[in-house]
Amino acid sequence: MTFDPQILLGGLFLGSLYGTAALGFQLLLGAAGRVHLAYGHLWVAGALGLSTLMARCDLPLSASFAVLVAAGGLAGWLFHPGVLFRGALTEERARSFFLVTLGAALMLEEAGARLWPLPGSALVWAPPPLVVAGVALPPAKLALVGTGICVAAGFHIYLRRNRWGRALVAWNRGAAPVWFVGVDTGLLGRRAAALGLSVCALSSAFLALSYTVSVREGMAMTVRCLVLAVLGGTLSPLGVLGAGVGLGIGESLVGHVLGLRWGPALGYVGLLGILPVLARRSGR
């Protein structure tokens, strides 16, 4: 078997996509302390929404990006905080949060399958790739890598320098201190959810530009995001992006050796392998 550098590069692009998506996921995970099971479906719906905006509404690329990111932020601001913080406060609510997000995921999958029965992609922005030393570099995917690095660096600064970012980290470690110092936890949840879903929408826009999208990918993506958040560390943006690149390269290599359809197996096996180790380490 010969090694093709294009495989490694494909893995880097794929990993940047996963890492960027997981950056939004980890904000929701950090705010709620619970796994948002509909996240992957929202990500896929965003990508299909972008292709619809461009194909049916004739919106230019930049406007479609802006509409999608704004819609993600608005959805997070308006609908998510109640669910997130209801879920975060008590252990009984954790079950409720889990069921509500899983139910939403299934309803989104059914709706997506009816609205977009076939896998699709916008692919309307496909300028010729740059060729460096015989290796093709598609501009959309280069932009994706750049965006992933910028978002991760931005989150890193936000979580360490901004008042709300620091409050989110403190909230993730324990709710009581945040209440005692008088942080408005409702607003904290709104900000985290709006920011998280905006990044989800941004990542899904790159998904639509660079890859074929299927509504059946939602749950697999949620599992991937969880693996990345666990591997990279919750509210550790650079770690999550790095883990994303690692998973992308891993999937690309698995796909090269076993066939493309086996790629997602790495995430599932990773989850099954990681969780018992973490449970043993935490003593629970």
Place this chain on the structure above:
Amino acid sequence: MLPSAAGAALVLLGPDWLGGYGAMIAWTLLLQGTLALSYDILGGYGGELHLGHGAFFGIGAYTAALAVSAGAPWWAAAGAAGAAGGAAALLLWPFLVPLRGVPFALASLAVLLLCGLFVRNLNALTGGAAGISISSSFGMEGTYRCTLVLFAATLWMHEGIRESAFGRALLASAADREAAASSGVPTNEIRGKALLWGTVPAALAGGLYPFPMAYVSPQSAFGLEVALTPVVAVLLGGPASRWGPLTGVVLYVGIQEWLWTRGWEFSLAVVGGGLMAAGLFLPRGLAGRLFSSRG
């Protein structure tokens, strides 16, 4: 009294009297009832969201279909399905049993997704996305009676666990693992046994599934709407209760058939809606709300 009479009527009347559609509905109720009761062992008494329970049904269905395709008689195929389910549970024991709460639910979901991925991709063995068609003389009547026996055995086991020392240890482990362990309950062993005891009836039910259908596919064996049906039924009806799982199954299958007869096939949306409703409005399930004062 009423459920016993309904059960006796199902035994006596059989598929001949019920007619094609009626027999199919009755068989679906028995099959889903078996799955819901077996789910309730770890999902109800054990207090876990066992989202991968349906994977064992799928493993059973594929094992039986492969065995029949290889020329095995129906009883050997169904037996092999139960054995395969049990073996899978033993294999997964170290990965699932140490986990609790959401990590357990996610790991069991990963098992389901991984199984679906395997049967879709192992084309030479499983027929890939197209699935496996089987030809067997063991039709609806035989399957109906076998499913009825399996359902009765699972109901008996469910009730037996409820009254046993094992069941009390399982409930204690679900309520507070550390306290139960401090009281001498071997929590991991108890939960592992619950996983195994719940798995075998589910795999046996899967082993009977391909005979009336004459077909098994990744979607019909490992699809989310199939795998999550017992979860929704138990959550709707009420976990860890005598009538909860069965109330949920009757309600869920009833709603799905009602939609089906009106030409609406929103099965995944119905499952999703059921989960959302259970999460928001019925934290203890319908039976929990209705029968709480009566025990």
